[in-house]
Amino acid sequence: MNSQNKTRTRQQRIESLGIPKPKFVQWWQDSDKADWAARIAIGVLAATALLVICKAWEPRFAYRSGTIPMRDVIARVNFEVENKMQTEAMRLQKVREVPVFYRNRTAPLEQLRARLKNRLFVIQASRSMQEMSDEERKAFAEFSSLEPITPESAGEDRASPADRFKAIKAVLGGDPELEKVDTAFRTLRTTEFKNGLLQSLKHEPEQGSQRVIRVYVTDPEDSVHVNLDDVQVALMEQKIDKTLAEEFRRLFDGQVDPDQARMVAQMIGEWIYTRLPEYETLTYDDEASEAARAEIAASVPPVMKKYYAGQTELADAGEPLNADELELLRQEHAQWTKYRGLTDRLARLAAYAGMIAALYLLCGSYIVFVDDRSLVMDRSKLTRLLILMISAIGISFWVASDKYRSELAPLVVASIIAAIVYGRDLALLLMSAACISVTLFLNEDLRHLVMLTAACTSCTLLTGRIRSHSHLLFVGAVSAAVTALTVVGVGIVGGETMTVAPGAEPGVEEIAPTATTFLDVLSVLVEEALRSGAFILVSAAALTPLLPMVEKAFGVQTDLSLLSLSDASHPLLRRLAQRAPGTYNHSINVASIAEAAADAIGANGLLVRVGAYFHDIGKMFKPEYFIENQSGINQHDSLQPAMSTLVIIAHVKDGADLARNHHLPQPLIDLIMQHHGTTLVEYFFNEAAKRSEENPNETQVSDKDFRYPGPKPQTLEAAVMMLADAVESASRTLVDPTPARIQNLVDRIAQKKMADGQFDECGLTFRQLNLVRKSLVKSLTAIYHARVKYPSQQPA
Template structure:
């Protein structure tokens, strides 16, 4: 009965033909099959990266511990509560000491008054010592702090630290390490969850940790009255991380760094709000850096945010207008200074973090670059092909939210390796095909070699690493199909074709594939597809909108099923958007024109 029901169900249930996507045997993302986050830490490479982060937390702990107990108060500040001594201490009353010594000097007989005698009497007069017991009132509530008050507070702080036993210092160090480690682990979890490329790159992690330590050291060194310039390194770091990575990561790091700085320097809520207000403003409005003046503008806006937050927080805490004006103007100055510093340090930032900003991209997009000029001279067909690929790829990258300028510049340079052997590529041939006299394997070596040649030229001309990645990845590990099919036909004709198991790659395939790697960014994936559809469209005898649509679809599916987009970060939705953009671009490129009537010839 069950068998009969199953047979009838199979016979009378309509069946859908498997789609081409169903044929893909690449990795499939599934929330159920993802490895738990804690289990991912139990690997050697991951443990090494975690050790780097923990070393940074330990370094921050040592800085905070040996820097001493922070003094959060400043001259001119009005405190909201009275301050009392936490431990007994003695301090020299300099005013009364000077008065006592002056009185002693006045008692010297007239005949003994020499400079040497004056000095002896001053040195012999003991200083006046003020004794403060535990609980003594140091500063009254609502009273502005003076220089004398600040000296008392510093002496009280030193006495309190020295009065504590070893257990206190051990517990303080342990608490600092625990706080910094928890902040570091918060960033680690965020990076592991949302910043996969950074989480896998040990050199980048070392760079970020080094930047963190440098920021903390500079913050401690610059936090001296009257300038208190701790906002400068914090703002510079926030801008650098935004340029090198993204605003989300920069915000997370800015919050963690500001909290770490507040712990080290004894900052309070108002100072935390001021610092985060300016940094968050700078991070969120930065966007693409198309000119160096943009960084100065962002620094100025961050300074205005510091100014506004300073006025708001200090008005709330009841500070004097003189102090509010001084602190607000100082915050504006530090924001502007941070913008100028990052603008000047931009080439160093690009080099250290192996990134490229829009400032450098605009310079590379200039057609006067020596490599592009040489490409025009040696391989004009390849140059035209590269410009067309850029025309197709740029709007496609913009449509999916990728970097269109980086995509355009990467398209310009992706085939520069062809200029060394230009006549072996079809777009530069004028009739004779040199591959007709070569074996398919040798022709494939020449075709694949343009990637290696392009990388060598790019390194010789010191192109940025992201541009070199376009040259290296724009073919991925695709198959050189024309010569692969030709080699198969030759082997079959000679009767020595190797054995081939169904469902397994042909033994010849590895010989005819590009070495890779596959595209590792969305921009590289877009250029790969634009390069493929532009080249293939040249082979169409009658490029109609329908044939171009089918061409783009076929090329996309072929590379998708071949697993070329596995490492690019492109989603199926984004690939569909790229497909539509390329289709529109090709149709516009091959648009038909009105045929103009020829002028009628007059009969002679």
């Protein structure tokens, strides 16, 4: 006897009573908590990413160019905005006053001095006017053709060429090396020409001062301010005459006649003056001047205009917003956003988080209780679904700026993808949630929501079965037309085209509430409608070449890809026809009758047909072990029933491996795996049971060892294929396949499959099962219909 007492815990004692627990508690204890935690983490991560992408804590600017406010827009906060016109005017005024830079090059004056001395040396070499050479005469003409005037105090008439020649010879005779002339020119250069010479300004009035310039020799930092009058060539005549007269009087004082010295000074001065335009020394420095203009412009403070909260009107009701009003509203919105504190931002973030949670609950409940709960129970499917929706909403948010206004494009693409992957019903719910989210994130009104919903709903409903490359183009065109009409209609209903009818109240002067006419506003609506339609059309058309990527990413097939797989030249089908011609013929017959049955209950008949082509490709490995490929010799006669069963059921796994190796889509692989479900291999089971009864030493046979591994059909298409495969094989055993016998055969097989629980996981209803039976009977009757015997077939 065991002396140790086994004590039970309180919980164990309660459970020993056998009282059932509440369903929720029992479900929670039995559930895989790690899997639930992973799926919840995926949902929370997706919601967080959406809140961050759409900046849920920050209100979005709600106005766009062309928007027609329903009410006058009044400032919500006090703010200041730069008056750009006045600021620009002040900057232009300052720029007009800034001295610009000119560089002074002295080399031209050296050239002028050397030229002067050269011409005077030529004249000095002549003895008299009569004996001048051509060169001497030409040089003297440069001076004699001018009109030097003697001082008015002398009262003399205009000097003759002979007097001028005599004066030059007299004055310069005492200066054979022209050192005194050189000294006078140098004095002229250091006084009148020290800041350079300028024929005319090289910059426009808008580029700088027309009165003062800044002159430098090598470095702009060493520049000096110079009045234009001090360097302009046109004003140099008197300055040159005065300076040379004083210099000649000083240099030749007591050596020559003062009047002759004055005359020579005038002639040299006139000669220099007439040639100054050719020897301009100042050049405009645009780079340094631009830097000076930029500096002075930057130093001008902006002229600000004040706006007051609750008082200042920013935009008029009923008038389309122009660029200036839009910029003003942006400034007001930015200032209003700055005033919002942390509490307000957190409250806004929490509100959007609550909205996402509500949409999660709505869509999740529909998926779990109405649609396909595997979408939320399978982490891979859940992740793909959330990525699709978050991408659509996030991209719509970012491309909805006033520059692009293309938020429709991502939503249209998502609508078509959702319709292809999840079907119309679920796609409508998902895209409705997406449209609500985009509208709220963009801070738009009900009209915008109606436009988005019209586009997404029309695309979802029109997508359907994609059997041609032009189908999506058709979907985009019709959806674009529907959305365009919706935009115009909602705009009119919303009051954007409101006008005042003249003569509404006789005797009262009519004052229209807006200066915009009906046609003006209608043109804005039409422009918006055409833009929306264009985005829809382009998006739908652009998705067509991307369909293979969509199919691969979501594991679905469109009719286009299925049609390409139905080609008899597919390598697997060609090999099947060569190695197992009986199986190939059987597959063709199953495809024919299964497609019609699937179409009868609204399933995807094309998927069933293509799946039927490939459902028995695993028989290629050992075709001689299957009755349809045998020619008198049965390979199973030498095998035990259990071994024969293993060979038979192996074709399912072999077929799936072949399909994966040839990259067939997952739905076709599923049909291959499920078309036998967990049915019993009856012939070999009965044979084993018979042998067990005959030999008392053998153990009792269990049917579990003679069943296919499954899984059972998970879709309507798999259920239809299971029935079609079974009835087509069985119908070959009928000796006289009359309609009554065919119907009896189909009913018996369908009843057996149903009783065996093969349809428990696919959602097949009794009504659908009845439709499938009728279709199969009709198809088999057509195949085995009676034929009239021709005379040649009559017995002799």
